[in-house]
Amino acid sequence: xxxxxQNPRYLITVTGKKLTVTCSQNxxxxxxxxxxxxxxxxxxxxxxxxxxxxxxxxxxxxxxKVSRKEKRNFPLxxxxxxxxxxxxxxxxxxxxxxxxxxxxxxxxxxxxxx
Amino acid sequence: xxxxxxPEDQVNVAEGNPLxxxxxxSVSGNPYLFWYVQYPNRGLQFLLKxxxxxxxxxxxxGFEAEFNKSQTSFxxxxxxxxxxxxxxxxxxxxxxxxxxKYIFGTGTRLKVLA
Numbered sequence: 001x002x003x004x005x006q007n008p009r010y011l012i013t014v015t016g017k018k019l020t021v022t023c024s025q026n027x028x029x030x031x032x033x034x035x036x037x038x039x040x041x042x043x044x045x046x047x048x049x050x051x052x053x054x055x056x057x058x059x060x061x062x063x064x065k066v067s068r069k070e071k072r073n074f075p076l077x078x079x080x081x082x083x084x085x086x087x088x089x090x091x092x093x094x095x096x097x098x099x100x101x102x103x104x105x106x107x108x109x110x111x112x113x114x
Numbered sequence: 115x116x117x118x119x120x121p122e123d124q125v126n127v128a129e130g131n132p133l134x135x136x137x138x139x140s141v142s143g144n145p146y147l148f149w150y151v152q153y154p155n156r157g158l159q160f161l162l163k164x165x166x167x168x169x170x171x172x173x174x175x176g177f178e179a180e181f182n183k184s185q186t187s188f189x190x191x192x193x194x195x196x197x198x199x200x201x202x203x204x205x206x207x208x209x210x211x212x213x214x215k216y217i218f219g220t221g222t223r224l225k226v227l228a
């Protein structure tokens with residue numbers, strides 16, 4: 001089954017404790033992306049990656065890091081989480097060719113930073 | 115700045131009536147346009163897209179949308195609403211200027227009343 005998986009689905013942590021949210025897709029998509037969803041603000045792109053070893057900042061990259069060492073994986077790293085990073089996070093992947101470009105989303109990770 | 119606007123936070127419609135969820139955009143070039151739906155506690159699902167061609171596009175679950183270049187709009191429509199259509203709907207755009215930065219609207223909550 002074609003899918004995007006994220007882990008963990010729920011995470012409660014404390015300020016300053018480094019964490020990683022994993023994202024994996026099995027569709028051989030070149031493009032992967034991370035978003036955060038906050039009430040009234042919609043989805044805001046954190047980082048995206050056009051292909052392996054190619055990453056770029058989205059609209060809200062501060063406090064986050066990413067890496068793309070393999071095509072299928074795109075982990076999101078919070079080196080020193082803060083309470084304002086409490087949010088619902090989504091990973092997505094996309095086939096960027098022809099007339100595709102629609103995104104396939106993971107189930108989400110709800111992060112609480114206390 | 116490039117942006118997507120969904121002017122209504124919530125739309126209420128009676129079951130069986132037609133529904134419209136509005137979306138306007140402000141981007142450079144010829145954009146690719148999308149609608150996604152989010153059911154409670156789920157990730158986003160792709161509904162439909164406009165890339166090129168016919169301005170009226172049809173998508174999943176009986177939804178359709180019309181691309182209007184002069185009004186820079188891409189409103190989502192359905193002839194007859196179902197209670198099960200109740201969800202959060204997001205409009206999104208990719209400016210075709212090579213950046214592949216997806217821009218999402220803030221979302222519109224659709225409530226279909228029985």
